[in-house]
Amino acid sequence: MEQLSGGDMLTRALHDEGVDLIFGYPGGAVLHIYDAIFKQDKIEHILVRHEQAATHAADGYARATGKPGVVLVTSGPGATNAVTGIATAYMDSIPMVILSGQVESRLIGTDGFQETDMVGISRPIVKHSFMVEDAADIPMIVKKAFHIATTGRPGPVVIDIPKDVTDPKVKHPYEYPKDIKMRSYTVPGKGHSGQIKKAVEALLGAKRPMIYAGGGVIQGEGAELLTKLTQKLGYPITNTLMGLGAYPASDPQFLGMLGMHGTYEANMAMHYCDVLLGIGVRFDDRVTNSDTSKFCPDATILHVDIDPASISKTVAADVPIVGSVTAVLEEMLECLEQSQQAIDAEALETWWQQIAKWREKDSLGVTPHTNGIIKPQQVVQAVHRITKGDAYISTDVGQHQMFAAQYYGFDKPRRWINSGGLGTMGFGFPAAMGVQLAFPEAISVCITGEGSFQMNLQEFATCMQYNLPVKIICLNNQSLGMVRQWQDMQYGGRYSHSTYAESLPDFVKLAEAYGHVGIRIENLGELDAKLEEAFALKDRLVFVDVMVDPEEHVYPMAIKGGAMKDMILSKTERT
Amino acid sequence: MRRIISLLMENEPGALSRVVGLFSQRSYNIDSLTVAPTEDNSLSRLTVMTSGDERKIEQITKHLNKLIDVVKLVDLSESAHIERELMLIKVKAVGAQRAEVQRLADIFRGQIVDITATALSIQVTGTSDKLDAFIAAQAENTVLEVARTGVCGISRGDKVLTL
Ligand SMILES: Cc1ncc(C[n+]2csc(CCOP(=O)(O)OP(=O)(O)O)c2C)c(N)n1
Ligand SMILES: [Mg+2]
Numbered sequence: 001m002e003q004l005s006g007g008d009m010l011t012r013a014l015h016d017e018g019v020d021l022i023f024g025y026p027g028g029a030v031l032h033i034y035d036a037i038f039k040q041d042k043i044e045h046i047l048v049r050h051e052q053a054a055t056h057a058a059d060g061y062a063r064a065t066g067k068p069g070v071v072l073v074t075s076g077p078g079a080t081n082a083v084t085g086i087a088t089a090y091m092d093s094i095p096m097v098i099l100s101g102q103v104e105s106r107l108i109g110t111d112g113f114q115e116t117d118m119v120g121i122s123r124p125i126v127k128h129s130f131m132v133e134d135a136a137d138i139p140m141i142v143k144k145a146f147h148i149a150t151t152g153r154p155g156p157v158v159i160d161i162p163k164d165v166t167d168p169k170v171k172h173p174y175e176y177p178k179d180i181k182m183r184s185y186t187v188p189g190k191g192h193s194g195q196i197k198k199a200v201e202a203l204l205g206a207k208r209p210m211i212y213a214g215g216g217v218i219q220g221e222g223a224e225l226l227t228k229l230t231q232k233l234g235y236p237i238t239n240t241l242m243g244l245g246a247y248p249a250s251d252p253q254f255l256g257m258l259g260m261h262g263t264y265e266a267n268m269a270m271h272y273c274d275v276l277l278g279i280g281v282r283f284d285d286r287v288t289n290s291d292t293s294k295f296c297p298d299a300t301i302l303h304v305d306i307d308p309a310s311i312s313k314t315v316a317a318d319v320p321i322v323g324s325v326t327a328v329l330e331e332m333l334e335c336l337e338q339s340q341q342a343i344d345a346e347a348l349e350t351w352w353q354q355i356a357k358w359r360e361k362d363s364l365g366v367t368p369h370t371n372g373i374i375k376p377q378q379v380v381q382a383v384h385r386i387t388k389g390d391a392y393i394s395t396d397v398g399q400h401q402m403f404a405a406q407y408y409g410f411d412k413p414r415r416w417i418n419s420g421g422l423g424t425m426g427f428g429f430p431a432a433m434g435v436q437l438a439f440p441e442a443i444s445v446c447i448t449g450e451g452s453f454q455m456n457l458q459e460f461a462t463c464m465q466y467n468l469p470v471k472i473i474c475l476n477n478q479s480l481g482m483v484r485q486w487q488d489m490q491y492g493g494r495y496s497h498s499t500y501a502e503s504l505p506d507f508v509k510l511a512e513a514y515g516h517v518g519i520r521i522e523n524l525g526e527l528d529a530k531l532e533e534a535f536a537l538k539d540r541l542v543f544v545d546v547m548v549d550p551e552e553h554v555y556p557m558a559i560k561g562g563a564m565k566d567m568i569l570s571k572t573e574r575t
Numbered sequence: 576m577r578r579i580i581s582l583l584m585e586n587e588p589g590a591l592s593r594v595v596g597l598f599s600q601r602s603y604n605i606d607s608l609t610v611a612p613t614e615d616n617s618l619s620r621l622t623v624m625t626s627g628d629e630r631k632i633e634q635i636t637k638h639l640n641k642l643i644d645v646v647k648l649v650d651l652s653e654s655a656h657i658e659r660e661l662m663l664i665k666v667k668a669v670g671a672q673r674a675e676v677q678r679l680a681d682i683f684r685g686q687i688v689d690i691t692a693t694a695l696s697i698q699v700t701g702t703s704d705k706l707d708a709f710i711a712a713q714a715e716n717t718v719l720e721v722a723r724t725g726v727c728g729i730s731r732g733d734k735v736l737t738l
Contacts, residue, residue: 119589124600128643131588148643183738184585184646309637312630 001173006135006166007036009174010099013142015042016176019070021061021437022046023054027074028114029101032166046437046466049458051078053430055085056456059094060431063417064392065438066221068095068149075101075163076114080121084424086156087125091421092242093219095154097145098122102162105133118160127155135165136172143177152187153307154219188306191323191331199277199302199319200335206275207347208298208354209235212258212287215242215420216280216305222325223247223413226279229333234348236355238266240281241405242420249409250389255355256364259287260558261402264363264567264575265355267556270296271565272354279304280325283315284421287564294563304328363556363569364406369549372523376400376475376548380407382527383445383473386535391443392417392435396428396452399481402554404447426455429472433459436468443471443535450476450504450545460514463541471534472511472543477550478504485553489568511543521546577606578632579658579728581622581736582639582648586612590644594621597642603627603635607660607703607725618646618738622727624703649736651728658728662706663688665696665720666713675714683709694719 004012010033014022023046026034037045048054051073058069069089073082079100089096103112119129128148130141145157203209211233217226223246230237230253237247238258247254256263258270270276276299281287283303288295292315303317304325311320321328366377380403383391393408394417395401401418410416417435419427432446453474463470477484478501487495508518517540521530527546534542559566559574568574584590591610598605603625610621625635632650639645651658668676673695680687680697683705689696699709703726710718730736 120592123589123593123596129589182643185643307641309634309641313634316630 001175003171004174005032005036005168005171006138006161007032007168009135009138009172010142010161010166011036011040011043012174013139013176014070015040017142017146018067019043022070022072023048023057023434024072025051025054025074025078027078027101029075029103029163030072030078030161032163032168033072033099033101033161035168036166045072046462048430048462050456051081052085052426053433053456053459053462055082055096055098056088056424056427056430057434057437058096059085059089059427060394060417060434061438062089062094062096062434063431064414064435066414068097068146069434071096071098073098073100074114075103075118076116079116079118083121083125084426086122086158088419088422088424088427089156090125090127092215092419093154094156095149096156097149098156098158100158100160102131102160104164105162106164108162118158122158125156126158129158129160131160132162132165135170138165139174139176140180143180144182147180147182148185188308188322189324189327191304191321191328193331195319195321196328196331197335199304199321200332200339201341202275202300202302202319203233203277204339204341204343207344208272208274208351209233209348210269210273210276210299211235211237212240212270212276212278212281213237213243213246214240214279214281217243217246217325218280218413220280220306220325222280222329225326225329225333229329229336232333232336233343236269236352238262238270240284240287240420241418243280244405244416245410245413246280248411250411257405258564260289261406261554261556263406264361264556264569265358267558267564267567268358269355271563273299275300275302277302277304279329281305282310282313285314288315289558289564289566290561291563296564361569368524372525374521374524374527374546374548376403376477376552377407378524378527379473379475379546379548380404380447382531383447384408386528386531387443387445391415391445392432392439394418394428394432394435394444394446396446396448396455397423397425397482398449398452399477399485399552399554400447400449400475403475425452428452429456429470430459432470432472433463433468436470437466445471445473447473447475449481450474450478450507451480457510460511460516460541464515467539468541469537469539470541472541474507474543474545475548476507476545477548477552479550481550482554484550488553507543507545511541516541516543518543518545576628576632577624577626577652579622579624579651579656579726580636580639580648581620581651581728583613583618583620583646583736583738584642585644585646586617586619587644590619591621593642593644594623594639597638598623598625601634601638603631607723609725609727622725624726646738647736649730651730654734655731656728657731658702658726659700660703660706660726661698661700661724662709663696663698663722664710664718665694667693667717667719668695669693672714672717679709679712685709
């Protein structure tokens, strides 16, 4: 058998696992590994400028491709810098493997230089973690890590590697395991047939049905089957923030996103439905609003998820189904095919008429200013037009994120790259890099805010080094807009530490300083032309600084403590 | 509601901290916790006494099952089971008190395991209630030290927790 050092084993194991791209940043504890990387040509390493960006880039790559993202960081500060990105991936169930260097085994526990207990620090934000004690275990640990990260409900897995384990002088026989058995880890597959039958019967018997689909459908590659089922039934459907693209937004059966900033019609249909099919969702508080006792008062709740712990966690399910979305959807479709039961067409017609009335409210309608001031929503609409709705859109967190979710209709899964669960400012730009690396020919857009962008702007340099022509659309409202909105609504307009107009950098010059193109847009009249100009520069990174109306709020907005039907619709109207 | 959850987990470093971490992270109670290897060296058995309503207990067992190191789990309190706890208790005892402590120990089927001129150390096993009662039965201000193991248990009858 081949004899390899720990460092060489790692790169070989990654290659044997099918990894061709990793994101990282070197340091003392991982120098043996970096030397191993230098000596091979199978895996490309992207040098970011901050470890947090490595995790977000790997995350963006994973969200866009469905393949696990891989990160390599050094011990101590390298590892702690990665923590926010690991937590971000964990909250959104993104497959990721993080290799973190550790001090030499003999120094562990001595407060050695750059020692930190990475397994301990990351414990609550990983699906699992490993500490490598013996180089000979590397192939098996890598195999297990990828298996755990990518199956079931996916998530990040940390492998902590003491420096001595990768010593180039110590060699071990190398063989990559073909398969693994773990007695303590089984992956749910098919759902319970009896339950599925019950769910289909409930769906067919519904008078006011509603389908509520989330990120699990995208992660589980169930979008196509879900679309088929939804269209076969002819029922209304909504997607969560994480589920955008699971059902084509341009289809008339789609009611838009639901929840805190969901459309009027989606939230109303949720509240008044009598049968709710929740699939790949977790009844998160941004959907249900804070008081779950008011949630969907009349509905029989059918809940499909791969994670049993997600079922009946916040809202009790009447028909719980644990299984992979594809297996369950396939069986539901079969069941539907064979069922003698007919849909109550009359009731459905009445239900759609009701929904049409709700739609007339036009809760996402935008009234343009006549004085040339740009509304942020108009920018997203223009980006949609120019990219023909076919771009990958990464965002940061804030108003711009919600505008992007509301106004860029996603027709395909994996196009919407966003930190939903953790809500991490600084996510968007590095995530867009990961997307661009995965799909060099695609349009990778980062819709950001001037606040969030400043949290990871050092990645301008990475984009220069690797020629990543990401398009950054900054909805510059000169404030931490979402914070400001809450201060408007709940704190009498006292803008405590949410504005900084006088100290903003000149983003155009900043982009230029890194060798990129910067464009500023200040007037509605120039919006389309200048955006077109930006997108025409296909092989350049372009930072577009769009000055938008700082007074704008995101609506609809759920009324705290209310039911889903309780919404603020504008500065002057509520339900 | 008081519940006793017993589980088998991989005898690996970090496994215990994952279980304990889960409880603190999701703010579940740990009333007592015992853990030790089983007849199979690759497995540890952990027993945790916790409390909560049906919904909470269901979440606790689901989340425990999700931990990669947890191989198998049983909620002992769901059916007939035997539970035991061991206590070592040191009480001040001089003069006539010594006989009294000895008598109490006999009633509770405790054993005196150490003795000095002024104190007695007693080992008592049984349910947590029984141990509580033994402590309560001691004369005022005589209890010097208490060390309890926490609850462990097994199901009654043929039912077993194995792989
Ligand atoms: C790392 C981090 N810190 C703080 C927050 C809280 N937060 C949420 S939105 C927001 C404002 C974001 O400002 P900006 O990026 O300019 O977006 P805008 O809302 O103005 O569109 C803040 C501070 C967060 N989500 N993430
Ligand atoms: Mg802003």
